[in-house]
Amino acid sequence: MTDQELQALVEAVSARYFARPFRHQARFNSRLRTTGGRYLLRSHDIEINPRHLEQHGEEELIGIVKHELCHYHLHLEKKGYQHKDRDFQELLKQVGGSRYCQEVGGGRTRLPYRYELVCEACQMRYKRKRKINPARYRCGRCSGKLRLYELETAAKQQG
Incomplete structure:
Protein backbone atom coordinates (compact mmCIF):
# COMPACT_ATOMS: atom_id res chain seq x y z
CA MET A 1 0.00 0.00 0.00
CA THR A 2 1.34 3.42 -0.92
CA ASP A 3 0.91 6.73 0.91
CA GLN A 4 -1.73 7.77 -1.64
CA GLU A 5 -3.72 4.60 -1.02
CA LEU A 6 -3.42 5.16 2.73
CA GLN A 7 -4.66 8.74 2.28
CA ALA A 8 -7.69 7.47 0.35
CA LEU A 9 -8.37 4.81 3.01
CA VAL A 10 -8.23 7.36 5.85
CA GLU A 11 -10.54 9.72 3.97
CA ALA A 12 -13.01 6.88 3.31
CA VAL A 13 -12.96 5.69 6.95
CA SER A 14 -13.45 9.26 8.16
CA ALA A 15 -16.43 9.82 5.87
CA ARG A 16 -18.05 6.45 6.65
CA TYR A 17 -17.60 6.17 10.43
CA PHE A 18 -17.32 9.82 11.51
CA ALA A 19 -19.41 11.56 8.81
CA ARG A 20 -16.73 14.25 8.67
CA PRO A 21 -13.99 14.89 6.10
CA PHE A 22 -10.30 14.29 6.75
CA ARG A 23 -8.52 17.35 5.33
CA HIS A 24 -4.91 16.68 6.28
CA GLN A 25 -2.12 14.25 5.38
CA ALA A 26 -1.97 10.55 6.21
CA ARG A 27 1.31 8.74 5.58
CA PHE A 28 3.35 5.72 6.57
CA ASN A 29 6.26 6.25 8.95
CA SER A 30 8.64 3.30 9.17
CA ARG A 31 10.50 4.86 12.12
CA LEU A 32 7.57 4.11 14.44
CA ARG A 33 8.54 1.11 16.57
CA THR A 34 6.21 0.59 19.52
CA THR A 35 2.99 2.18 18.30
CA GLY A 36 0.54 1.48 15.51
CA GLY A 37 0.16 5.12 14.58
CA ARG A 38 0.17 8.65 15.87
CA TYR A 39 -1.77 11.88 15.48
CA LEU A 40 0.38 15.00 15.22
CA LEU A 41 -1.23 17.85 17.17
CA ARG A 42 0.52 20.75 15.40
CA SER A 43 0.06 19.69 11.79
CA HIS A 44 -3.07 17.50 12.30
CA ASP A 45 -1.43 14.77 10.21
CA ILE A 46 -1.66 11.05 10.93
CA GLU A 47 1.30 8.68 10.69
CA ILE A 48 0.85 4.90 10.52
CA ASN A 49 3.37 2.14 11.22
CA PRO A 50 3.66 0.15 7.94
CA ARG A 51 4.67 -3.05 9.78
CA HIS A 52 1.12 -3.39 11.15
CA LEU A 53 -0.24 -3.75 7.64
CA GLU A 54 2.45 -6.28 6.70
CA GLN A 55 2.05 -8.45 9.80
CA HIS A 56 -1.61 -8.10 10.80
CA GLY A 57 -3.50 -7.11 7.66
CA GLU A 58 -5.90 -4.40 6.60
CA GLU A 59 -8.50 -5.03 9.33
CA GLU A 60 -5.95 -4.18 12.04
CA LEU A 61 -4.90 -1.13 10.01
CA ILE A 62 -8.49 0.15 9.85
CA GLY A 63 -8.77 -0.19 13.65
CA ILE A 64 -5.62 1.91 14.07
CA VAL A 65 -6.90 4.50 11.57
CA LYS A 66 -10.19 4.77 13.52
CA HIS A 67 -8.22 5.30 16.74
CA GLU A 68 -6.12 8.09 15.22
CA LEU A 69 -9.17 9.68 13.62
CA CYS A 70 -10.80 9.85 17.07
CA HIS A 71 -7.84 11.93 18.23
CA TYR A 72 -8.06 14.02 15.06
CA HIS A 73 -11.77 14.88 15.09
CA LEU A 74 -12.00 15.48 18.85
CA HIS A 75 -8.95 17.75 18.80
CA LEU A 76 -10.39 19.83 15.99
CA GLU A 77 -13.72 20.09 17.86
CA LYS A 78 -11.82 21.19 20.99
CA LYS A 79 -13.10 18.23 23.00
CA GLY A 80 -11.20 15.74 25.11
CA TYR A 81 -8.92 13.99 22.61
CA GLN A 82 -6.56 12.21 25.02
CA HIS A 83 -6.84 8.53 25.96
CA LYS A 84 -7.96 9.41 29.49
CA ASP A 85 -10.86 11.63 28.35
CA ARG A 86 -14.42 10.33 28.36
CA ASP A 87 -15.15 11.96 24.96
CA PHE A 88 -12.35 9.95 23.40
CA GLN A 89 -13.37 6.67 25.02
CA GLU A 90 -17.02 7.06 23.99
CA LEU A 91 -16.23 8.00 20.38
CA LEU A 92 -13.78 5.12 20.07
CA LYS A 93 -16.44 2.70 21.31
CA GLN A 94 -19.04 4.15 18.89
CA VAL A 95 -16.87 3.71 15.79
CA GLY A 96 -15.39 0.38 16.88
CA GLY A 97 -11.77 1.46 16.86
CA SER A 98 -9.04 -0.47 18.60
CA ARG A 99 -7.92 0.77 22.01
CA TYR A 100 -4.57 -1.04 21.74
CA CYS A 101 -2.77 -2.37 18.69
CA GLN A 102 -1.19 -5.78 18.38
CA GLU A 103 2.51 -6.11 19.02
CA VAL A 104 4.84 -5.75 16.07
CA GLY A 105 8.03 -7.76 15.74
CA GLY A 106 11.12 -6.75 13.85
CA GLY A 107 12.19 -4.05 16.25
CA ARG A 108 15.55 -3.81 17.92
CA THR A 109 16.02 -6.34 20.69
CA ARG A 110 18.56 -5.21 23.24
CA LEU A 111 19.67 -6.44 26.58
CA PRO A 112 18.48 -4.04 29.26
CA TYR A 113 22.05 -3.75 30.58
CA ARG A 114 25.16 -3.91 28.46
Missing part, protein backbone atom coordinates in the same frame (compact mmCIF):
# COMPACT_ATOMS: atom_id res chain seq x y z
CA TYR A 115 27.90 -3.38 31.03
CA GLU A 116 28.62 -4.57 34.53
CA LEU A 117 30.98 -3.08 37.09
CA VAL A 118 32.29 -5.52 39.69
CA CYS A 119 34.06 -4.49 42.89
CA GLU A 120 37.40 -6.29 43.26
CA ALA A 121 37.14 -6.36 47.06
CA CYS A 122 33.54 -7.28 47.96
CA GLN A 123 32.25 -8.52 44.54
CA MET A 124 29.36 -6.03 44.56
CA ARG A 125 27.85 -5.79 41.05
CA TYR A 126 26.56 -2.64 39.32
CA LYS A 127 24.74 -2.97 35.99
CA ARG A 128 24.92 -0.11 33.51
CA LYS A 129 23.44 0.61 30.09
CA ARG A 130 26.25 3.00 29.17
CA LYS A 131 29.98 2.48 29.26
CA ILE A 132 31.80 4.42 31.96
CA ASN A 133 35.40 4.80 33.06
CA PRO A 134 35.78 2.58 36.18
CA ALA A 135 38.90 4.47 37.30
CA ARG A 136 36.74 7.48 38.13
CA TYR A 137 34.44 5.55 40.49
CA ARG A 138 34.66 3.41 43.63
CA CYS A 139 32.40 0.81 45.20
CA GLY A 140 29.58 2.33 47.24
CA ARG A 141 29.75 -0.43 49.83
CA CYS A 142 33.47 -0.79 50.58
CA SER A 143 35.22 1.89 48.44
CA GLY A 144 37.06 -0.83 46.49
CA LYS A 145 38.25 -0.60 42.89
CA LEU A 146 35.78 -1.40 40.11
CA ARG A 147 36.38 -3.53 37.03
CA LEU A 148 34.26 -3.14 33.87
CA TYR A 149 32.81 -6.13 31.99
CA GLU A 150 30.76 -6.12 28.79
CA LEU A 151 27.68 -8.35 29.16
CA GLU A 152 26.93 -8.97 25.46
CA THR A 153 30.30 -10.63 24.90
CA ALA A 154 29.60 -12.96 27.82
CA ALA A 155 26.23 -13.89 26.29
CA LYS A 156 27.86 -14.54 22.89
CA GLN A 157 30.52 -16.80 24.42
CA GLN A 158 27.91 -18.90 26.25
CA GLY A 159 25.56 -19.24 23.26
